[in-house]
Each structure stands twice: as structure tokens, then as C-alpha cells.
Amino acid sequence: MATSNALVIAGAGLAGAKAAETLRAEGFDGPLVLLGDESERPYERPPLSKGYLMGRSEREKVYVHPARWYEDHDVDLRLGTAVTALDPAAHELTLADGSRQGYAKLLLATGATPRPLPVPGAELDGVLLLRRLGDSDLIKETFRTAQQIVVVGGGWIGLETTAAARAAGVAVTVVETAELPLLQVLGREVAQVFADLHTDHEVVFRYGAEVAEITGTLGHADGVRLTDGTQIPADAVIIGVGVAPNSGLAEDAGLEVDNGVRVDAQLRSSHPDVHAAGDVANAFHPFLGTHVRVEHWANALHQPQVASRAMLGQDVAYDRLPYFFTDQYDLGMEYTGYVAPGGYDRVVFRGDTRSREFIAFWLSGDRVLAGMNVNVWDVVEPIRALVTSGRTVDTARLADPGVPLADLVT
Template identity: 90%
Template sequence: MATSNALVIAGAGLAGAKAAETLRAEGFDGPLVLLGDESERPYERPPLSKGYLMGTSERESVYVHPARWYEDHDVDLRLGTAVTAVDAAAHELTLADGSRQGYAKLLLATGATPRPLAVPGAELDGVLLLRQLADSDRIKEALPAAQQIVVVGGGWIGLETAAAARAAGVAVTVVETAELPLLGVLGREVAQIFADLHTDHDVTFRYGAQVAEITGTLGHADGVRLADGTQIPADAVIVGIGITPNSQLAEDAGLEVDNGVVVDAQLRSSHPDIHAAGDVANAFHPLLGRHLRVEHWANALHQPQAAAKAMLGQDVAYDRLPYFFTDQYDLGMEYTGYVEPGGYDRVVFRGDTARREFLAFWLSGGRVLAGMNVNIWDVVEPIRALVTSGATVDAERLADPGVPLTELV
């Protein structure tokens, strides 16, 4: 068993890799172990449904660090090594091969797992999820041979894969339980814009629809049957209905778990020597005054940097606003802030929504909760300042492109 003064990171995705990078950058020169259950070294996930999936970026571009980085920085990267148990009292991990690894401090960066579609036929070949690099490879292989696919779920992953399929010339039907895609995330006003974007690119939507069965021939999916009896033919079915945080290790170890590992603003769990970051962490956000589990790239990029510093005893708190982005067809978008479903009372637009060159702001009581820039760039910082200020804004001036955003704070 390794020495107990080791800092150990369970989970070798973007969050784990950035934590290791920060620990070394901040001067920690002791044993540093990075454990990952995949065979790939740490990589970023956004390209899996964007550039890499569409073939516009190379495979090497998805990795967080060059292959030699871990050796060069004396990081003990162990791939294909799953953690099966955490003994918080003994400061010890059990690994899948039965060996044990001691730690002084532990970071849980175990990420999340796609929710499977619990219907008959979900196990057929051609039913594809998207979370790992290998999943993106399978979808890349399926698209050139497909004439038509069904995407189950109208969230970010579903819409991005739909856009990639349309770029490949494949007919797409999106099956969504709600009235619009992204309805819970963006609200009706902006969700309609994304629905129209995909409709303009000949994507067919089936709203208010439930999948009853995935049909197949000779073990391969050939269509989707909806609850109303409608049959939709498909050469492949891509399922994007959300993810579940991988918090079982923490729960079994007796840590507080509620929609992920519950941590404070320093990313510290209910055990002082165990931190959590990334998709698995339900972290207290000091600016928003609530716990929040954020499933986006920027969170996995920045949050572990704060966690690593806290593991070293530094006085830090993670207070960056949630941020995410998407690229679909000719639309590029960035979103900054946080709005609970239905937690706003109006949306203010600035710019031309018909041309899809605009800003959108979600307000409650005159305060800007979040802002989105669509095909307009270099405005994230003033949007962030507007949200964090908590200032009450004049909606007419907010909508006026002639008024600089910096004058509204």
C-alpha cells in the first residue's frame, strides 16, 4: 500500500486532471495518484458531441494533457483502475484488483453516468449513449451508414448530436417528452428559438412523446415505437436523457449525498479530508446562496482548481457563475448564470432573434439572473458582472444595443 501522505484523485476525467495540474502548480511535491476506470488518459467531453463527432477536430485535441505530461510531473496515473470502496476512517481506498491505496486527502472526481432508457429493446445494437470517447467513436461510425436516426431527448447532448447527424446528411427525428427542447433549461421564449433552428435544418420533432419500445431485427435496432403506437424507423437510436452523478462510493463511505456528494464552498465533503469536484459535486455556491450541481465543462475545468487549493489548506471558495456553450449548425452560444426552471418573470432580448444574433437576459424582480450571447462575442465578462452585481436594471435600456452593458451595473 502506498504511503499515507499521498494525495489521491478518484476519477481521471477533466476534473481529475485539472486538480492534479493545480496541485503540482501550487507546489505540492509529494506522492500524487490519479485513478481512472477508463483506458484513455484524461480527456474533455464537449468535443465528443461537437467538433470530434463532426470530424472537424482531431482525436488528439480532446486530451487534457500530452501523454508525457503525467510522467513529467510525477503524477501516478493509473488507467483501467476503478475504485470500489472508500474507508474514510482508515483513509484508504480499495481498488478493483483488490489492492489498497492510502491517502492523506482524497478528491472524488468520479463524474456521472448517462441515464439508460428503461424500455424493451434498449439493449439492442445500434442504441447508443454519449458520455465516453468510445461512445463518440461508435456514433461517428454509425452516421455514415445511416439514412435516418432517432434521438431520444431534446437536451444539449440530443440537439448537438442531431446537428452532427444533419451535417452528415442523415434524417433526424428528436423524441422529447416536453413541449419544446431545452424547455426546463431555457424557458419557452428561448427554447422556441432552438426548436426553430433545428426545424429550419429539417429535424423532425415529436413533442410530448414517450418511447415505449425500441424495435429491432436480428439484434439491431430498426426503429422506435412511441406510447401512442407511432412507429419511427431508424438505423440507430441515440439516447440523451440526462446523467446521474456517480456518488455511490461516497454514499457507501457514509458521506452526505443528495443529488451528488454534498460539499461546501471549499468543495469539502462531510468528511474533512475528502473533497469532491465536477459533475459529482453538489456544491454550496456563495453568490447564489444554495447548493448546486453543475453538469458543464466549465465547472469541471475550474472547480477542481479550487478543490486542489483547499486540499492544500488554502483559504479558497468556488464562486464562479455557471457557464456553458454550444455550437449547432451556424449558431454559437454562451450562457452565464443560473435560473431555476420557472424561476424568472421575464426574458429581455437585445438584437435580432430572427437572424440569431442576439443577447437574452432572464430577469426576476428586475435583477438579471443569467445572460446568453448568440453569435455575438466578447460579452461574457460584462454579462457576468451584470449577474453578480445583483443590480436592478431598466429593461428598456437592457434591450437597447446602443447602451453598453457596462453602464447597466
């Protein structure tokens, strides 16, 4: 067993890599172990459904660090190494090969796993999920030969892969249980913008629809059958119905788990020497006053920096507002803030939704909860300031592009 004064990170994605980087930058010079169950060194996931999937960025650009970075910074990176058990009392991990790894402090950065579609035929070839680099490679290859695909799920992954498929000339039908894509995330007013965007690019939506079966010929998917009996032919089926946090390790160890590993503002779990960050962490947010689990790149980028400093005994808290972005066709978007499903009173638009060049604000009363800039740039900081100020706003001025956002805060 390795020395117990090691700091260990379970999960070698973006969050794990950034934690290792921060620990070294903050002066920790002791044993540092980074455990990953994939064969690839840490990489970022957004390109897998955006630039890399569309062939606009090279493979090497998805990696967090150059290959030599881990050796140069004395990080013991162990790829293809799954953690199978955690014993917080003994400060020890059990690995898939039966060996054990001790730790002084542990960061769980185990991420999330795509939810499967529990229907007959889900095991057929040509039924694809997107989470790992190899998944993106397989979907990209599928786009080269497919003429038509079905995407199940109208969330971010579903819509981004749809946009990539259309860019490759593949016909797409999106099957969505709700009345609009992204309805739970954005609400009806803004969800309609994304529905119109994809409809303009000849995407066919089947709303209020559920898949009963994925059909196949000779072991390969050839379409989906809906619960109303409708058959939709397809050369491949992409499943994008959300992800589940990889919190089983923590749960089996007796840590508090509730929609992920429940952690405080210091990203510390119910055991003081175990922290969690990224997709797996359900963290108390001091500004929002509640626990939130955010499945976006910015959390995986920034949370580990706070967790690492907390592991070193620094007095820190993660209070950064949630942020995410998307690129679909000619639409680029950034979203700053947090709105629970149904947790807003109205949406105020600044700009022209028809030309898709606007900012949308979600309000509770006259207070801004979140803002989303669409094809309008360099406004994230003033939006963040507007949200965190907690001030009430004049909605007429909020909607007026001639009024600088900064003027609404002062």
C-alpha cells in the first residue's frame, strides 16, 4: 500500500486534472496520485459534442495537459485504474486489481455516466451514447455513412449532436417527451428559440413522444418504434436522456449521498478528509442558499481549485455562479446564473429573438436570477454582477439595449 500521506484524486477527467494542477501550484510537494479508469489521459468533454465531433478541432486539443505534464510535475497518473471501494475510516481505496491505496486526503472527481434507455433493442449495434472520447469518435464515424438518425432526448447533448449531424448532411429526427427541447432547463419562452433554430435546419421533432423499442436487423439498429406505434427509420440511434452521478463509491462507503455526493461550500463531504468536485458533487452554494449539482464544464474547471485549496487547509468556499455554453449552427450562447425548474416569474428579452441576437433574463419579481446571451458577447461579467447584486431592476431599462448592463447594478 502506498504511503498514507498521499493526496489522492479518484477520477482523471478535467476536474481531476485541474485538482492536481492546483495542488502543485499551491505548493503541495508530497505524493500526489491521480487515478482514472479510462486509457486516455485527462481531457475536456465539451469538444466531444461540439468542435471535435464536427471535425473543427484536432484530437490533441481536447487534452487538459500535454502528455509530459504529469511526469514533469511528479503526478502519479494511473490510467486504466478503476477504484472499486472506499474505506473512509482507514483512509484507503481498493483498486480493481485488488491493490490498495492509502491517502491523507481524497478528492472524488468520478463524474457521471449517461443514463441508458431502458427499452428493448438498446443493446443493438448502432445505439450510441456520448460521454467519452471514443464515443465521439464512433459518432463522428457514423455521421460519415449514415443518411438518417434518431436522437432520443432534446437536452444539450441531444441538440449539440443533432447540430453536428446536420452539419454532416445527416437527416435527424429528435424524439422528446416534453413539448419543447430544453423545456425544463430554460422554460417555454427560451426553449422555443432552440426549437425554431433546429426546425430552420430541417430537424424533425416528435414532441410528447416516448420510445417503446429500438428495432434492428441482423443485430444493428434500424429505427425506433414509439409508444403510439409510429416507426421511425434510422441508420443509428443516439441516446441523450441525461446522466447519473457516479456516487456509488461514496454511497457504499457510508458518505452522505443525495443526487451526487453531498458536500458543503468547501466541497467537503460528510467525512472531513473526503472532498468531491465536478459532476459528482452536490454542493452547497453560499449565494444560492441551497445545494446544487451542475453538470457543466465550468464546474469541472473551477470547483477542483477550491476543493484542492480546502484539502490543503485553506479557508475557501465555492461561490461561483453556474455557467455553461453551447454552439449550435450559427448560434453561440452563454448562460450565467441558476434557476430551478419553474423557479422564475417571467423572462425579459433584450434584443431580437428572431435574428437570434439577444440576451434573455429570468426574473423572480424584479430580481434577475440568470441571464443568457445569444450571439452577444463580452457580457458575462455584467450579467454575473447583475445576478449577484440581488438588486431589483427596472424591467423596461433591462430590456433596452441602449442601457448598459453595468448601469443597472450601480
